[in-house]
Amino acid sequence: MGIATAIWEKWIEFKYEWKKITAAALVSPVLYMIALGWGLGSMTRVTDRPYIDFLVPGLIAMCTMNNSFSAVATALNVQRIFEHSFEQIIISPTSLPQYVLGQAIGGALRGMYSGLLVLLISLPFGIGIRVTPAFFLVMFLNGVAFGALGVLAAILANTHADVGRFSTFVITPMTFLCNTLFPLNRIPGAIQLAIRFLPLTHASSQLRGISYGEPVSLLSLGVLAAYAALFVGLSIFFVNKRKNL
Amino acid sequence: MIEIKNITKKYPGQKIPALSGVNLKIESGEFFGLLGPNGAGKTTMIKLLATLLIPNEGEITVDGERLARSNSNIKRKLSMVTQEYSLRGNMTPEQIMELHGRLYQIPKNVIRERSAELLDFCSLGEHRTKICRQLSGGMKRKLMLSRGLLTAPEILILDEPTVGLDPFARRQMWDLLKQLNDKGMTILLTTHYIDEAQYLCRRIALIDKGKTDRVASPRKLIDDLGATAVDEFDGSHTKSSFFAAREEALHFAGELDNEFVIRSTTLEDVFVTLIGRKLEGK
Numbered sequence: 001m002g003i004a005t006a007i008w009e010k011w012i013e014f015k016y017e018w019k020k021i022t023a024a025a026l027v028s029p030v031l032y033m034i035a036l037g038w039g040l041g042s043m044t045r046v047t048d049r050p051y052i053d054f055l056v057p058g059l060i061a062m063c064t065m066n067n068s069f070s071a072v073a074t075a076l077n078v079q080r081i082f083e084h085s086f087e088q089i090i091i092s093p094t095s096l097p098q099y100v101l102g103q104a105i106g107g108a109l110r111g112m113y114s115g116l117l118v119l120l121i122s123l124p125f126g127i128g129i130r131v132t133p134a135f136f137l138v139m140f141l142n143g144v145a146f147g148a149l150g151v152l153a154a155i156l157a158n159t160h161a162d163v164g165r166f167s168t169f170v171i172t173p174m175t176f177l178c179n180t181l182f183p184l185n186r187i188p189g190a191i192q193l194a195i196r197f198l199p200l201t202h203a204s205s206q207l208r209g210i211s212y213g214e215p216v217s218l219l220s221l222g223v224l225a226a227y228a229a230l231f232v233g234l235s236i237f238f239v240n241k242r243k244n245l
Numbered sequence: 246m247i248e249i250k251n252i253t254k255k256y257p258g259q260k261i262p263a264l265s266g267v268n269l270k271i272e273s274g275e276f277f278g279l280l281g282p283n284g285a286g287k288t289t290m291i292k293l294l295a296t297l298l299i300p301n302e303g304e305i306t307v308d309g310e311r312l313a314r315s316n317s318n319i320k321r322k323l324s325m326v327t328q329e330y331s332l333r334g335n336m337t338p339e340q341i342m343e344l345h346g347r348l349y350q351i352p353k354n355v356i357r358e359r360s361a362e363l364l365d366f367c368s369l370g371e372h373r374t375k376i377c378r379q380l381s382g383g384m385k386r387k388l389m390l391s392r393g394l395l396t397a398p399e400i401l402i403l404d405e406p407t408v409g410l411d412p413f414a415r416r417q418m419w420d421l422l423k424q425l426n427d428k429g430m431t432i433l434l435t436t437h438y439i440d441e442a443q444y445l446c447r448r449i450a451l452i453d454k455g456k457t458d459r460v461a462s463p464r465k466l467i468d469d470l471g472a473t474a475v476d477e478f479d480g481s482h483t484k485s486s487f488f489a490a491r492e493e494a495l496h497f498a499g500e501l502d503n504e505f506v507i508r509s510t511t512l513e514d515v516f517v518t519l520i521g522r523k524l525e526g527k
Contacts, residue, residue, distance in 0.1 A: 005347040012344075016335045016376075084331040088392075091295045091325050092348035093317035240314055243299040244256065 002094040006102025007109070013075060014110065025067055025114035026121060029059050033125055036181060046183060049212075056122045056129060057211045058180035060115040061142060061204035068111030068143040069171055072103050072150030077163045080154060080245070090245060097236045100151050104232055107147025108140050115139045129211035138210065141224035142203035146171075148231035155238045155245070174200040179208075199227040247271040247294070247400065247431070252303035254289050262301070263289040265455045271433060273308075273399075276426045278446030279435040280512075282520050286455040287435040288328060291404045294433070295325050307400070321349065324398035328405040328435075330385045334378040338369055338388050341377065342395055349396045356395070363391040382409040390418065400431045407441060419445060443512040453520055466515045474514055476506045485514060 014021060037052040046054040080086040089099060119131065153166040177187070178200035184192055195201055202220040210216060239245075249269040255262040264286045271277045279287045292298040294305060296314045305312040307319045332341055339360060346356030364370050367387035372380060380388065386409055393401060403422075407415045415438075422445060426432050436442050442449055443463045451458040451466070459466065471487030473494040478484075480503070487510055488494040498505050 001347070001350050005344070008347065009344060012336060012340055079333065083334055084327060084329040085333045087295060087297055087325070087327055087331050088345065089348065090297055090314065091320060091323060092345070093320040093350070094348045095317065096314060241299075243301075245297045 002096070002098025003102035003105065005094060006099050007106045010071070010075075010103070010106030010110065013071075014113075021110070021113075022117065025063065025117050028066075029063055029118045030121060032059055032181075033122065037125055050127070052122075052125055052127050053129060053211070054183075054208065055181065056118065056125075056127050057207035058204045059122075060118045060139065061178075061200055061207050062175050062180045063118050064108075064111035064115040064139050064142050065146045065174065065200050065203070066111075066171065067114040068107040068146040069150045069153075069167070071110035072107035072147045073153040073157075073163050073166070074150075076103065076151060076154035077157055077160060081157075081160060086245070090239075096239050100148070100235045100239055101232055103151050104144045104147035104228070104235070107150050108143025111143035111146065112136070112139045130213050132210055134216045135207060135210045138203055138206045138216075138221070138224065141221065141228055142199065145199050145224060145228040145231055148228060148235050151235040152231055152238065155235060155242060174198055179204045199224055246273050246308060247433070248306045249290070249293075250303050250306070252290075252293060252300045252305065254286075254293060254298060254300050261455070263455050264293075264300075266303075267452075267455070267457055269450055269457060269460065271431065273431055274426070274429050276422075276432045276445055276447045277434070278442040278449040279433070279452055280439065280442050280449055280516060281452035285452045287452055288404060289455075290452070291325070291327075291402055291433075291435060294323070294402055295327075296320070321396075322399040323402065324393040324396050324400070325402040326389045326393040326404065326406045328408070330382075330389070332377045332385060332388065334376070336377055337374050338364055338377065338380075338391075339373045341388065342392060345392045345395050351396065359395055359397075360391075363394055364388075367391045383411060383414055386410055387414070387418075390421075394425075398430070400433070401425065403432065403434045403436075405436055406434070407436070407438060415441075439511070439513040439516055449512070451516070451519060458519060463512050467510050467512060470510055470515050470518060472510050474508050474510045475501075476508065477501055478504045485518075487514065487518070 032055070033052070037055050044051050076086065153163050157163045157166065177195050178198050180200065184195060184201065187195060202223045206217060206220045249267055252264055252267045253262050254264040267290070279290060281287050289298065293300055294312070296312060307322060310316065310319050312319050333344070336344065342360035342364070343356055346360070361370070364373050367390065369384060369387055369391065372384060377385065386406065390406060407418055410418065419441065422432060434442065434446060446463060448460060448462050449466065450460045461469070471489050473488045473491045475486045475488070475494050475498050476483050477486070486497060488497065494507055498507055
């Protein structure tokens with residue numbers, strides 16, 4: 001019940017602002033595609049393929065992450081600190097673990113929506129990528145992980161600015177480093193090893209692998225599922241235990 | 246029954262606790278008021294009851310069960326109208342009611358029926374599809390009360406519920422709260438309007454600097470101070486004196502050189518006198 005309620009709440013948010021959400025979700029991928037895909041990308045190839053084929057799955061992973069995170073972190077933080085409407089969630093008998101999971105799933109769906117938009121706008125760029133059900137599964141797991149991280153950020157933040165800072169220190173570095181815009185093997189060894197542990201690295205490499213027609217890595221799916229479970233678990237822990245919500 | 250047992254709440258980074266060793270018992274069906282100056286700890290107490298805050302010491306029980314964020318059984322009995330407009334700005338009153346009903350697992354047809362009744366009762370029927378942000382402050386207050394009543398709670402917690410309401414709407418709300426209490430609903434009210442507390446509450450706890458000062462009926466609090474007041478204006482200040490009997494007050498007033506007024510003591514006199522004494526360090 002709590003899961004359905006949280007998803008319904010995210011749907012109402014989306015219904016009210018879908019035009020703005022759609023426009024905002026399009027801006028950065030379009031710019032990346034023009035600047036990196038058409039511009040710089042026309043001068044380079046990655047693993048014998050046009051750079052744009054490399055770029056688009058990375059952008060989809062990146063947009064799924066960004067939008068899942070911000071759809072939850074920003075909205076929930078505003079509800080908690082500015083609108084105070086989160087108080088009614090805490091007071092209610094709704095199961096908080098279910099509500100947290102519902103928020104993460106709602107965030108994942110918003111992330112998937114922006115990922116699909118990237119796929120759509122990439123069509124005029126003439127890319128050749130393959131999309132299978134596993135492609136959507138990776139997007140979903142990636143979205144749940146970062147949606148849940150959004151809950152965690154919203155619950156731990158003491159001010160609105162804290163959510164922005166969390167994004168600056170956690171989300172932005174992943175945006176650029178996690179096998180999204182360039183191959184991971186260009187990064188020096190120790191840093192590369194650290195980046196291999198991050199969830200977005202697995203999401204972008206899997207989306208790219210699937211789009212190239214390669215088999216799905218169960219290890220990467222497991223890593224993404226583990227991150228999703230970890231962030232959902234931490235969010236539930238802090239929603240239940242934080243002394244001052 | 247709500248039992249608040251030895252509650253202490255300290256906010257991070259603050260030396261003095263917001264509440265310190267507070268004990269209160271609120272009987273089922275009671276209309277109970279929490280009165281105190283700004284910063285006394287009233288809202289902290291309400292937030293503890295809402296489980297938004299977790300106490301550093303002590304516990305709260307409802308009908309013998311310990312109140313906790315994870316205790317859905319107790320939370321189902323509670324409903325709260327907060328001091329701030331705790332509404333989703335981009336939802337309509339209808340959607341806000343639906344969200345609340347869903348959170349309490351109320352069947353959809355019941356949500357629809359009760360929402361329509363409550364919104365009409367609070368004169369919000371024609372605004373039910375407006376975005377909340379477009380509603381006036383008074384409308385938002387009424388919507389919050391409607392939402393609080395949607396779940397037909399056993400215990401209603403009201404934190405300054407009439408702030409921002411015009412006098413007519415305020416009286417309307419008083420009547421509604423009286424009716425609900427007459428039907429057996431336990432109501433816990435915090436307010437800055439002392440006339441409101443005097444009119445509505447059967448018992449009042451005076452709370453100051455995180456501690457309960459006294460707990461009694463408004464009548465008892467007034468009688469303890471003195472049922473008759475003499476206000477004497479000395480040209481720059483009004484000084485009030487209180488007497489148990491009217492004859493004593495008349496005798497005292499007869500000896501005054503300044504202008505004076507004899508009147509019945511109010512709960513506001515109790516509040517001002519007790520809190521004032523503390524401020525003066527008496």
